[in-house]
Amino acid sequence: MIPVPGAGSPTQPFTMLRAGPGSDRSTGEPEKSEYQALCQPFRLRSCEVQDRMKKSLFVLFLLAASAVAGRAQESRQDISLSGTGLIEPFVASSTDVQVHSNYALGALASYRFMLTPSSALEVNYGITYQNTMRFIVGNTNVVKVLLRTQEISGAYVRSFTYKKFNPFVEGGPSGLIFLPIRNSQTTSLDVKQQTTVAGMYGAGIAYEISPSFDIRAEYRGLVTKVPNFGQGSSTNQVNLTTNKWYNIYEPTVGVAYHF
Numbered sequence: 412m413i414p415v416p417g418a419g420s421p422t423q424p425f426t427m428l429r430a431g432p433g434s435d436r437s438t439g440e441p442e443k444s445e446y447q448a449l450c451q452p453f454r455l456r457s458c459e460v461q462d463r464m465k466k467s468l469f470v471l472f473l474l475a476a477s478a479v480a481g482r483a484q485e486s487r488q489d490i491s492l493s494g495t496g497l498i499e500p501f502v503a504s505s506t507d508v509q510v511h512s513n514y515a516l517g518a519l520a521s522y523r524f525m526l527t528p529s530s531a532l533e534v535n536y537g538i539t540y541q542n543t544m545r546f547i548v549g550n551t552n553v554v555k556v557l558l559r560t561q562e563i564s565g566a567y568v569r570s571f572t573y574k575k576f577n578p579f580v581e582g583g584p585s586g587l588i589f590l591p592i593r594n595s596q597t598t599s600l601d602v603k604q605q606t607t608v609a610g611m612y613g614a615g616i617a618y619e620i621s622p623s624f625d626i627r628a629e630y631r632g633l634v635t636k637v638p639n640f641g642q643g644s645s646t647n648q649v650n651l652t653t654n655k656w657y658n659i660y661e662p663t664v665g666v667a668y669h670f
Contacts, residue, residue, distance in 0.1 A: 486525070486669035491627060493519045493665025497539045497560060500660070502637055504653030507549050510637055515542035515560065519663055529570050533581060535611075537562040537661075541592060544638075546651045554649055556640055557596040561588040562633065564611045577617040577625070585611040589638045601648050602640035609635035615663075623669050631661040 499512035517539030523531045539560045546554040566583030587609050591602040615629025639651040 486623075488525065489523050489667045489669040491521045491523075491665050491667035493521070493627065493629075493663040495519045495537060495539070495631075495661055495663045497542065498660040498662075499542070499544070500657055502653055502655050502657050504637070504655045506650075506653060508651060508653050509547040510653060510657075511545040511547070513542050515539035517560075519562070519665070521667075523568060523667075529572070531568040531570070533566045533568050533583075535562065535564045535566070535585075537564075543596065546649075548649055548651070552649060553598070554642075554651060555596060555598045556602050557592040557594065559590045559592065561590065562586070562609075562611075563588075564609075566611060566613075570617075575619040577619065578615070579617065580612075580614045582610070582612040585609040585633060585635075587633065587635050589640065591640055599642065599648060602642060605638045605640055607635045607638060609633045617667065625667050625669070627663070627665050627667055629663045631663060633659040633661060635659065 495517045497515040497517060499510075499514075501512075502510040504510070517537055519535060519537035521533055521535045523533045525531045541557055541559050544556045544558065546556070548554065562585060564583060564585035566581040568579055568581040570577050570579035585608075587607050589605045589607070591597060591604065593600050593602075611631065611633055613629050613631035615627055617625045617627045619625045634656060637653045637655045637657050639653070642648045642651040644650050644652060
């Protein structure tokens with residue numbers, strides 16, 4: 412307390428106030444500076460921007476997760492590997508040639524691309540180990556040909572869905588390559604490789620064992636002209652021409668992987 416000189420009344424006390432930021436001595440609360448008052452709106456806007464960014468990132472994450480899940484559920488392609496049996500029927504021709512054959516075992520690799528959930532395009536490659544075709548000419552002369560058979564085909568596939576079972580039918584063009592094996596089991600060493608055009612058809616069923624794998628069983632048929640291995644009427648060898656078409660039966664069982 413400092414006395415004030417020259418006053419007629421007794422000395423009165425007065426309070427000195429300090430300038431600048433600090434606290435209000437009358438209330439004890441901190442004083443708001445002009446700088447703090449200006450920064451308050453900017454802080455609010457910054458928090459709002461951060462909240463919006465977090466929400467946007469969360470939405471993008473959900474969209475990406477949905478796309479990945481949808482892609483996993485909708486496989487557009489598959490590959491399969493099957494064991495096959497090739498069964499060629501007896502052929503009684505319009506000439507004096509008859510054809511007998513035993514069965515052959517082989518393998519078939521296939522690739523499918525789904526156009527829609529129920530339709531697809533397919534390409535196939537197959538090969539057999541070996542079997543023997545016996546040509547009986549004039550009921551007396553027998554010509555044996557040991558051979559392997561290759562198949563290259565394409566097909567349109569129409570499938571149906573019933574729970575985990577997926578029946579399907581297919582059909583398309585094919586090429587068959589008959590490859591003679593020249594050894595002691597082939598009677599004529601003059602037989603030649605022959606390629607024929609064929610029509611392929613089939614029907615089967617697939618059973619889903621997981622989202623990525625299924626087991627397939629199918630009956631396939633190949634309709635083509637009976638080969639003569641280059642031994643026709645224009646050669647000096649025995650004529651093996653039958654002038655016949657025949658249906659080769661090909662049951663298959665295999666596993667497919669979807670991706």
